[in-house]
Amino acid sequence: MKRVFAALLLLIIAGGAEASVFFKIVDAPTIFVSPEGEAGFTISVQNLGSQSTYAGLIFRNIPEGLSIVGPRCTKWVDSGTRRKFDCQLLVEAAAVPPGSYTFEVGIAAAGAPPEWTPVEVIVADDPAPGADRAEDAVSKEPYEDLMEQEEEYPACPVVRDLGGAEGDGTSEREEMPGFGICAALGAAAVLIFRRGRRIGGG
Secondary structure, three states: OHHHHHHHHHHHHHHHHHOOOOEEEEEOOOEEEOOOOEEEOOEEEEEOOOOOEEEEEEEEOOOOOEEEEEEOOOEEEOOOOEEEEOOOOEEEEOOOOOEEEEEEEEEEOOOOOOOOEEEEEEEOOOOHHHHHHHHHHHHOOOOHHHOOOOOOOOOOOEEEEEOOOOOOOOOOOOOOOOHHHHHHHHHHHHHHHHHHHHHHHO
16 A cells, blocks of 8 residues: 555656746847837747756737737747747837836746746837847857857748737636646555555554
8 A cells, every 4th residue: 555655756846847848039120110110039048947848929908009920930949958939020109109018928838937027119200220230239148059050940830919809818828737637646556545544543
């Protein structure tokens, strides 16, 4: 009986370890755009979990007058590695006043929390100087582990996220994967252990 109980505990531990899916946004640069203009941007993501899987990007809390447009492609991200999401994403600005705006970007991956991260958008009549400074800062950072060949993306749906729209925001699934299985195995282990004690004692 003790061997059965120990085996169940090992299954619980193994199930939790196998279900480790966790991502982090490691680079979300400031975006510079002019009123009624557009600007591209790139997001870099790191897989900090033990499982390699597909991941994509989601957006929420987009200010009114701004839109995020582009194909919603997913990428395979190996455990412990970083990937750039550079699939032609754009911020489009309407005739909004110059100033600083913020939206949030998150991770879309099965079993992983979104890890929402703020992204600053600077709207200026002449965004070029700020954009040049941002590019210089990025070029000086050590991105050797992000170097990869230019990819050809498959056909992906082009999505336009409008700022200020009703229902703006994405449902968050932050449950830890495999929790239901672990709970069931734990309950079974306790039940078997109690029955073993009754048999041994009676």
